[in-house]
Amino acid sequence: MSGTKPIIVALDFSDESLALDLIERLDPSACRVKVGKELFTRAGPGLVEALQVRGFEVFLDLKYHDIPNTVAGACAVAADLGVWMVNLHIMGGARMIAAARERLERVTRPPLLVGVTLLTSLTGDDLAAVGCPGDPLERVLALAALGHAAGLDGIVCSPREAAAVRAVEGAGFRLVTPGIRPAGGVADDQRRVMTPREALAAGADDLVIGRPITAAADPLAALRAIEADLAV
């Protein structure tokens, strides 16, 4: 584990006030937060700034996937916003990733740049249905290698693939893992899941956790329970 605060709380809310209500109860020294498509579409850069003013490091999870020039420009604007981490889809290709990396090298405080391999909601059957048959792990390993060579700081993958990617890509390559479910928790739309403890043991750096916290009757208690489990 590369950090002292592995939990990234996914603020998947449709309304800014819901995100801020939760944030008021979280400690920025104990966790990071993620702003994704739903909340960003509603609240935009102002919300990102509000979170940062409150001391939170923000993972801007917009999963850019476009032509190289467009993605590079979006990454540069994300860097202007001061976010801690930004991401793109590795399926956008090596030239797209290299363009983003090159643009971020021009800024003073570049965010970490990570790439989505295979969404954690997908199974081998889902892959076959879109014309890409094969083992999800093999696909993740191939995309991780391509992304690493093109200049990524790390990848987004399921914790199920973390140990295998770590073995190939080495210690310095950041492994950001959604698809985290406490033991006995419902998977929702996720398919390649692990518990928080299993994920860290497999070599994940960051545990992206949304509904197990945000949809809990007591989100703070749910977060505390996960933290306590990890501390054992």
Ligand SMILES: O=c1ccn([C@@H]2O[C@H](COP(=O)(O)O)[C@@H](O)[C@H]2O)c(=O)[nH]1
């Ligand atoms: O492969 C991916 C990439 C991103 N995500 C995002 O992580 C969170 C997970 O939320 P849960 O509620 O814990 O399922 C969500 O914001 C996704 O957009 C992912 O799940 N898988």
